Amino acid sequence: MITLVIVSALLLTLAVGKPCASDHEALLLSFNKQLLQSVDTQETLPNPSVHIALRLSTHHNLAKESEHLNRIKAEFHDDIEKSLRNNELVVGHLALYILALKSSCHDLESVHLTHNEMKESLLIHLKKEMEEEKQNIAFGHRPKTNYYQYSLGILALCVSGVRVSTHVSQKLIHAVEHRQLKHGESLCVDSHAVAGMALQCLKDEGIAVKDNAELDRALATIKQRLLDSKRADGHMGNEFSTGLAVQALIAMGSQMEECGSAMEALRADLKKGTYHNPMAISQVLPALHQRTYLHLKSQECRNENDTLTLDADSPAEVLLSHRQVSLQVEVIKSSGASSVFSIHVPRGSSLFEALNLLQDKQTGFTFNTEDSLWGAFLSVVNEEQARQTDRRYWHISSDGTSLTQGIKDYKIDLAQKITIKNTGY
Numbered sequence: 267m268i269t270l271v272i273v274s275a276l277l278l279t280l281a282v283g284k285p286c287a288s289d290h291e292a293l294l295l296s297f298n299k300q301l302l303q304s305v306d307t308q309e310t311l312p313n314p315s316v317h318i319a320l321r322l323s324t325h326h327n328l329a330k331e332s333e334h335l336n337r338i339k340a341e342f343h344d345d346i347e348k349s350l351r352n353n354e355l356v357v358g359h360l361a362l363y364i365l366a367l368k369s370s371c372h373d374l375e376s377v378h379l380t381h382n383e384m385k386e387s388l389l390i391h392l393k394k395e396m397e398e399e400k401q402n403i404a405f406g407h408r409p410k411t412n413y414y415q416y417s418l419g420i421l422a423l424c425v426s427g428v429r430v431s432t433h434v435s436q437k438l439i440h441a442v443e444h445r446q447l448k449h450g451e452s453l454c455v456d457s458h459a460v461a462g463m464a465l466q467c468l469k470d471e472g473i474a475v476k477d478n479a480e481l482d483r484a485l486a487t488i489k490q491r492l493l494d495s496k497r498a499d500g501h502m503g504n505e506f507s508t509g510l511a512v513q514a515l516i517a518m519g520s521q522m523e524e525c526g527s528a529m530e531a532l533r534a535d536l537k538k539g540t541y542h543n544p545m546a547i548s549q550v551l552p553a554l555h556q557r558t559y560l561h562l563k564s565q566e567c568r569n570e571n572d573t574l575t576l577d578a579d580s581p582a583e584v585l586l587s588h589r590q591v592s593l594q595v596e597v598i599k600s601s602g603a604s605s606v607f608s609i610h611v612p613r614g615s616s617l618f619e620a621l622n623l624l625q626d627k628q629t630g631f632t633f634n635t636e637d638s639l640w641g642a643f644l645s646v647v648n649e650e651q652a653r654q655t656d657r658r659y660w661h662i663s664s665d666g667t668s669l670t671q672g673i674k675d676y677k678i679d680l681a682q683k684i685t686i687k688n689t690g691y
C-alpha cells in the first residue's frame with residue numbers, strides 16, 4: 267500500500283512538472299504514419315501544413331519528406347504564382363510555404379516568386395502583403411484575407427528572423443483586444459491560437475512592438491480565452507481547433523494542469539478515428555508531440571530518426587450501406603428565398619456524395635465547389651455564388667446545428683435536414 271502511494275506521488279510529481287506531457291507512443295506513431303500515407307497521393311496539391319507536421323515529428327521518412335518538399339516547391343509554388351496573376355493575396359499560403367521550407371532547413375533566399383516579370387524573395391513578398399493587409403485593416407477595419415492568415419504571416423516572418431513592423435503587429439494586438447478574431451459569428455479559437463504563437467514569437471525574439479505592456483496584455487487575453495473555450499470533454503473550441511489551442515498554450519509556457527485534459531481529449535479523438543482529413547491531422551500532430559510552430563526557429567535537421575515506414579496493407583475500402591436514409595436539403599439564398607429538396611441516400615454517404623445524387627436527379631438543385639487546403643469548399647448553390655470577396659459564404663447546418671466539417675468529410679448516418687444558407691460575416 268505504502269509502495270503504491272509513493273509510486274502514485276512520484277508519477278504525479280513527474281506529470282505536474284512537465285509542460286503538457288504526452289505518452290502514448292504507439293498511438294502517435296500510427297497517427298504519424300497516417301499523415302505520411304496522405305502525401306503519397308498525387309491527386310491534390312501538396313500541402314505545406316502537412317509537411318510542417320511531418321517535420322516537427324520525432325520519427326521521419328526522410329526520402330518521402332524530401333520528395334514532398336520538392337513537390338511543394340514545384341506545384342504549390344506555381345499555385346501561389348497563379349493566385350498572384352489573379353491579383354489575389356496569398357498571405358496564408360505563402361506563410362505556410364515559408365514555414366514548410368524552414369521546417370526542412372531549406373535556404374529561403376534561394377527561392378523566389380515571379381510576379382509582374384519581377385523576381386522577389388518569399389520573405390520580401392510576404393512583408394509587402396502584410397503592409398497591404400495592414401492598410402486594409404486601417405481603412406476597412408479587417409484584413410482582406412482574415413486574422414488567422416494575418417497571424418500566420420507575422421508568425422512566418424518572426425520565425426524566419428525578419429523584423430515585423432510595429433504597425434503590423436499593433437493591428438493584431440488591437441484586433442485581439444477588440445474581439446475581432448471571429449469564425450462566422452463566434453470567437454475563433456483557431457485564430458486566437460495562431461495569434462498567440464505569433465505574438466509570443468515577437469516577445470521571445472525581442473522584436474520591437476509599439477507598447478510592451480499592451481503585448482503582454484494581449485498574450486494574457488489570448489491565453490484566458492483559450493482556457494475559457496475548454497468544454498466539459500476537454501476540447502478547446504471543437505475537435506478541430508484543440509490541436510492549435512494546445513500548441514499555443516505550450517508556446518506560451520503553460521504547464522500540464524492547463525492543457526492536460528485537452529491532450530487527453532485529442533488522444534481520445536485519435537482512438538475514435540476522428541481525424542481523416544490530412545489538414546486536420548497536420549494541426550493536431552505537433553501538439554501531441556509537444557512541439558509548436560515556434561520550434562521551427564531553431565530547427566536543425568541533423569541526426570534525425572529515419573525509421574518511419576509505411577505499412578504495406580492498403581487502407582480499407584469504405585463500403586456504403588444498402589440502407590437508405592432520407593435527407594432534406596434546404597437552400598436559403600441571400601434574398602431570403604428558401605427552397606427545400608428531398609432525397610434518399612445510402613447511409614454513410616458524405617454530404618458531397620448526397621448533394622451530387624440530388625443534383626443528378628435534376629430537381630433544380632445544383633452546386634459547385636472550390637479547392638482549399640481543407641478540401642472542397644462549397645461556393646455556388648443554385649447558381650448563386652457566396653463570394654469571400656463580398657464576405658459571404660454558404661453556412662451549413664444539420665437540424666439547426668452548425669457543421670464542424672466540410673461537405674466531403676461530413677457523413678450522413680441518420681435522417682436529417684441540412685440547411686445551406688448564404689450568410690454574411
Ligand code: B12
Nearest residue numbers: 358412456506507638639640642644659661662669670672
Ligand atoms: C477563416 C475561416 C473561415 C472563413 C473563410 C473565409 C475567409 N476569407 O475568411 C469562413 C467564415 C467563410 C469559413 C467557413 C466555414 N468554415 Co472555416 N475556417 C476558417 C479558419 C479560421 C481559417 C482558414 C484559413 O484562412 N486558412 C489559411 C489558408 C492558408 O489555408 P486554406 O485552408 O487554403 O484557406 C481557405 C480554406 O480554409 C477555406 N475554408 C475555411 N473554412 C473552411 C472549412 C472547410 C470545411 C473547407 C473545405 C474550407 C474552408 O477558406 C480559406 C480562405 O479561402 C479555419 C481554422 C483552421 N484551423 O484552419 C476554419 C475551419 C477550416 N473552418 C471550419 C468549418 C467547419 C467551416 C464551415 C464548414 C462552417 C459551417 N458550418 O458552415 C464553413 C465552410 C462551409 C462551406 N461553404 O464549405 C473548420 C473545418 C474543420 C473540418 N474538419 O473540416 C475549421 C478548422 C474551424 C474549426 N476548428 O472548426 N471558415
